[in-house]
Amino acid sequence: MNGNKSRIWIGRIIYLILAILFTLCIFTQIYLAGMAIFMNPAVWLKHMMFVHLFGFNVPIFMLIFAFIGALPRWAYWQLFGIFTSIFLMYFSANMRTNFPWIGPLHVIIAILLLGLSCLVVGKTWTLIFRKK
Template sequence: MKYRFFTRIYAVLAILFLLSVMAQFVFAGMAVFISPLHWQEHTFFIHLFGFNVPLLMIVLALLGKLPGWAYWQLFGIMSLVFVMYFSANMSGKLPLLAAMHPVIGTGLLLVAYWKVIKLYHYMKKEQTQ
């Protein structure tokens, strides 16, 4: 009960992360369908939230004493972000891996969404206890 504040901040960051991943799809779409100049937004935006938000979430998960699944999901998110960085920078050497960049991004979107849903159910359950 006394850790609820940290859990709420964690939830805000989880939603922020999900919205940021969704924005990345919009920026990439703008770069492909409107103007290649939008790639700059796509690459800049990831540096704002890619590892920063999940690192803050780890701290909040510890302070909020969240269950083990929260850490595993964060590990999955951080692993996928790392693979996203790797795939984006390997287009010259491993073009097939670079082509997987949007597929990996879709996986990241699904994990971020799953995290928000699971967290919602956890907070709802904690509220009734």
């Protein structure tokens, strides 16, 4: 039984670390977009390439460690929201030539994704470190 508790605790800690990493990556993406707009358009390439390093990879590992850490149902719904938001980010970036009105949604979705990722970190932190 004790091994099961340590497995759950380790799974939750790794999930929290991945959630923090994902939040920092989203923040970096928004910062790179701002740099490309206000400083140097060449940064767009970094913005476009950086997302491929973490976009779906980190949330997939988060899903695996959510199972290992036996996280509550809300964690899976939040991950579903993250996956949906990432899909919408790709969609809004790639369909803007066909549907120009979709392009500006890219920024709004990014801000929502940053908020959601901060919520994931906060709720997971509270779950792990709350006093019982």
